[in-house]
Amino acid sequence: xxxxxxxxxxxxxxxxxxxxxxxxxxxxxxxxxxxxxxxxxxxxxxxxxxxxxxxxxxxxxxxxxxxxxxxxxxxxxxxxxxxxxxxxxxxxxxxxxxxxxxxxxxxxxxxxxxxxxxxxxxxxxxxxxxxxxxxxxxxxxxxxxxxxxxxx
Amino acid sequence: xxxxxxxxxxxxxxxxxxxxxxxxxxxxxxxxxxxxxxxxxxxxxxxxxxxxxxxxxxxxxxxxxxxxxxxxxxxxxxxxxxxxxxxxxxxxxxxxxxxxxxxxxxxxxxxxxxxxxxxxxxxxxxxxxxxxxxxxxxxxxxxxxxxxxxxxxxxxxxxxxxxxxxxxxxxxxxxxxxxxxxxxxxxxxxxxxxxxxxxxxxxxxxxxxxxxxxxxxxxxxxxxxxxxxxxxxxxxxxxxxxxxxxx
Numbered sequence: 251x252x253x254x255x256x257x258x259x260x261x262x263x264x265x266x267x268x269x270x271x272x273x274x275x276x277x278x279x280x281x282x283x284x285x286x287x288x289x290x291x292x293x294x295x296x297x298x299x300x301x302x303x304x305x306x307x308x309x310x311x312x313x314x315x316x317x318x319x320x321x322x323x324x325x326x327x328x329x330x331x332x333x334x335x336x337x338x339x340x341x342x343x344x345x346x347x348x349x350x351x352x353x354x355x356x357x358x359x360x361x362x363x364x365x366x367x368x369x370x371x372x373x374x375x376x377x378x379x380x381x382x383x384x385x386x387x388x389x390x391x392x393x394x395x396x397x398x399x400x401x402x
Numbered sequence: 403x404x405x406x407x408x409x410x411x412x413x414x415x416x417x418x419x420x421x422x423x424x425x426x427x428x429x430x431x432x433x434x435x436x437x438x439x440x441x442x443x444x445x446x447x448x449x450x451x452x453x454x455x456x457x458x459x460x461x462x463x464x465x466x467x468x469x470x471x472x473x474x475x476x477x478x479x480x481x482x483x484x485x486x487x488x489x490x491x492x493x494x495x496x497x498x499x500x501x502x503x504x505x506x507x508x509x510x511x512x513x514x515x516x517x518x519x520x521x522x523x524x525x526x527x528x529x530x531x532x533x534x535x536x537x538x539x540x541x542x543x544x545x546x547x548x549x550x551x552x553x554x555x556x557x558x559x560x561x562x563x564x565x566x567x568x569x570x571x572x573x574x575x576x577x578x579x580x581x582x583x584x585x586x587x588x589x590x591x592x593x594x595x596x597x598x599x600x601x602x603x604x605x606x607x608x609x610x611x612x613x614x615x616x617x618x619x620x621x622x623x624x625x626x627x628x629x630x631x632x633x634x635x636x637x638x639x640x641x642x643x644x645x646x647x648x649x
Binding site: 306307368370 | 457460465483505507537548552553585586600602
């Protein structure tokens, strides 16, 4: 037994170096690997919270209905029932946060309606489409149709 | 005061009724509302897209661009117009500016044509997440493929790995960017910006883990398809009425 360890003195120094290296590795690893890494998979769980922090631009039609009751009701009963308010009026989460400071502009009818309703062969057959140049004789769409409930 | 058995039972019954009403009332008003904690394990997000409903108006593209501040010329979702010649041949596919302003007044063509909205397919077995060398892109526990901006190196491996061309390098941050299924919205109980603003309901956000979600009936009653099924990415964006020419 004594003989086995007699010449083992020279092993101590490499063992110490190895230990110190291991210690250093653990310290660096602890500092570099983000908290909770691997909790759900090979990624940082903090990233999920980070993505969720992104602010809203579109408040959703239910938020609009809280104040604009009448318009919402007209829309819900008409042909545009499934068209969300902000599809035409634009993103209005800021208006919901502060209705006085952020007053939205009315959309331009000339470009708005034809985007959906201009005749195009690629559109589904049942969808109401017109050739705008021939349809209204130059009149604006909302001279006849009410955008919230467009059926005449 | 004298009280017979009948009176006792009547009074007792009334008291019991009052007590029970009181208890319910307290449960409705007095009880603390359950904190609206979003549980990732309870959801598995995807989307259904009905080609027969898409009118190519580009509302989804504009909505996505506004909601996520997508840089000009880059798209997290876009709409393609297919023109398929009769009897085979390559289809003509156009998507001017990703259809952010819809499609220009078309020349009447005598071929089969239709619109195909595209976005990240949020694959369950995604090639893009497998190639990331630093764990900066991943499938979340609720089935959304996300990017960790702080850890992305901008090496573009994932951009090349995506079979659907859904990723791009953000020109300012120089990190990879892509559709995140409006993760900030869906975890708050809202729908995605594109689905919220689709005027015909052609796109619908679905939760496969919600037994009441209409997606289950939809998948049962329709012949749906995913893009590039042969790549076995387990895409969670299901297309209804998808033509065989769509790649």
